[in-house]
Amino acid sequence: MPGDAHPLSKKSSEPPYGEPDVQIAGRVEHKDLVRLAWARAKTQFGSEYAGSALGGVWHLLQPLAMIGIYTLVFGVVIRVRSDIEGVAYGLYLCSALVPWLAFQESITKGSTSFTRNQHFLRKLNVNELVFPLESGLQAFVGLMLGYVVVSAFGLVTGVPVQGSWFALIPIFLLLIGCGSGIGLACGSVVPFFPDFTNVVQIILRPMFWLTPVIYPLSQVGDGPLRWVVLAQPMTPFVLATRQAFFEGTFPEIQLWLAMGAWTFGTIAFGLLILRVLRHELRDVL
Amino acid sequence: MKSTDDEPVVEVSNLTKSYRLYPKPIDRAKEWLSLGRISYAFPKPALQGISFRLNTGECLGVVGRNGSGKSTLLSILAGVRQPTSGKVHVRKRPFALYEIASGFHPRLTGAQNMVSVTRLLGLPPELLEQQREAILAFSELGSDLHRPIREYSTGMKARLAFSLFSHLEPDLLLIDEALSVGDAAFQKKSAKRLRQLIQENHRSVILVSHGLSAIRQICDRALWIDRGVQKAIGPVDEVLERYQQSN
Incomplete structure (x- = not known):
């Protein structure tokens, strides 16, 4: 009970000393962070497939296999149709599934970025943010590579090259920023509660099915479910991606505002969580 | 933070570090859910009242039994862990080996x-x-x-x-038992390299080791920590003699 004098109450557990006066020279500063994270992401990308016969091709084969299965199940067996005229369902699915997989990767890798790099965090005075940033950059590179495949698929099936495709770059940057913000928040909590990684995996399942990735938004109807679908963080990114890729128009301002709000909101939330937990983070790693 | 030759490279005063432990993992969740109003944590002191200075071109050896807080001290000096209280000023970039x-x-x-x-x-x-x-x-x-x-x-x-x-x-090297790994020839070579860094290049070193001969060979002063408490600091021979007598 809040009012009870608990034997392990905060007052009895904290030493009666003032704030520590700590000044340590040479911490890697924010201006170096992106460069450092990018260099590490490149190294990690190479090392991930070091020694494997097909190397980086696996990065394309894995999503392609998943796309193949989803296309077979939803396009052929269940016969879901795209709501854009003349666009094959397989391509319609790929256009959102590839960004979703990158979004999911940025969250899952971000949520384990501190625990995976605990050998560094326990020994080096390096800024913690470099590791979630590295995970985000890896997911971004994977997404761009994946979209090269999607674009090739599009060209083969009759989707013309359009100027609006350039909008995909800022959309994907915001998307990975949003995933990384969630990943940072989760990653700050995971060292304290390792079970939280399982919670993240469980939460991602309904998020996937409630985001219009494998079905068009038009099939949801106008009931309360539509609002649930629209409230998903990935929904504006999926809508904006399909608009830019298939319809040849730059996404509407409402979509940009929604994407920006999700991205900056989740990053701010992640930074806040890290700030609150930072003083004890390396003690529990 | 810049350092002048007059200022010590490392200045530690009344340093204290306590870890927060919880009887059960769920207790931390309960504390968070109470928004910190109730704490289930109990402190486990790792270091209490540690004070010393390290100057340019000097080596400080740190001795103590296992679990005495030596590694915690190095991790605080490296900027990895946060102390609970006290003053820790490290004026040159530490490399933690x-x-x-x-x-x-x-x-x-x-x-x-x-x-x-x-x-x-x-x-x-x-x-x-x-x-x-x-x-x-x-x-x-x-x-x-x-x-x-x-x-x-x-x-x-x-x-x-x-x-x-x-x-x-490195301007400041923090070394924890790194010299005890590898063959005897490489250990000897490493000790020689450290002496060269300290004496010729005027680098500063804090060396944590159970190998007292390495500390005698390389260090100018020694710090003895026992169960997180500073027992002695001073010339290597004096401190090591007291430390050995206590064992």
Whole structure:
């Protein structure tokens, strides 16, 4: 009970000393962070497939296999149709599934970025943010590579090259920023509660099915479910991606505002969580 | 933070570190859910009232039994852990050479790991390029430098880590038992390199070791910590004699 004098109450557990006066020279500063994270992401990308016969091709084969299965199940067996005229369902699915997989990767890798790099965090005075940033950059590179495949698929099936495709770059940057913000928040909590990684995996399942990735938004109807679908963080990114890729128009301002709000909101939330937990983070790693 | 020659490189005053432990993992969740109004944590003191100074070109040896708080002290000086109270000023960039070999990526080669760790330390790649030949010669790894780290023995990894760190122009080296890994010849060579860094290059070193002979050979002063409490600080022979008598 809040009012009870608990034997392990905060007052009895904290030493009666003032704030520590700590000044340590040479911490890697924010201006170096992106460069450092990018260099590490490149190294990690190479090392991930070091020694494997097909190397980086696996990065394309894995999503392609998943796309193949989803296309077979939803396009052929269940016969879901795209709501854009003349666009094959397989391509319609790929256009959102590839960004979703990158979004999911940025969250899952971000949520384990501190625990995976605990050998560094326990020994080096390096800024913690470099590791979630590295995970985000890896997911971004994977997404761009994946979209090269999607674009090739599009060209083969009759989707013309359009100027609006350039909008995909800022959309994907915001998307990975949003995933990384969630990943940072989760990653700050995971060292304290390792079970939280399982919670993240469980939460991602309904998020996937409630985001219009494998079905068009038009099939949801106008009931309360539509609002649930629209409230998903990935929904504006999926809508904006399909608009830019298939319809040849730059996404509407409402979509940009929604994407920006999700991205900056989740990053701010992640930074806040890290700030609150930072003083004890390396003690529990 | 800049340092002048008059100022100590490391200044520690009344340093205290307590870890927060919880009887059960769920207790931390309960504390968070109460928004910190109720605490289930109990403190486990790791260091209490540690005070010392380290000047340029000086080596301080730290001794104590296992679990006495030596590694916690180094991690605070490295800026890795936050102290609970007290003053910790480290005016030159610390390089922590403790178990860093475990941070090497097993699939990358020794050479690739050198680049990766140097980047993580925020050091310019040119510095590594300038020192590459010296590191290679010192480590005696030869063509093994281009083999994946997973094929290295523990001693080989330690040789690579020490060679790398001791050639990256560290102003302040924090070393935890790193000299006790590897063969006798490499241990002797490492001790010589450290003495060279301290005496000729005027670098500062804090050396945690159970090997008292290494501390006698390299250090000017010693600090004895017992169960987190500073028992003695002073000339190496005096402190080590008291420490040995206590065992």
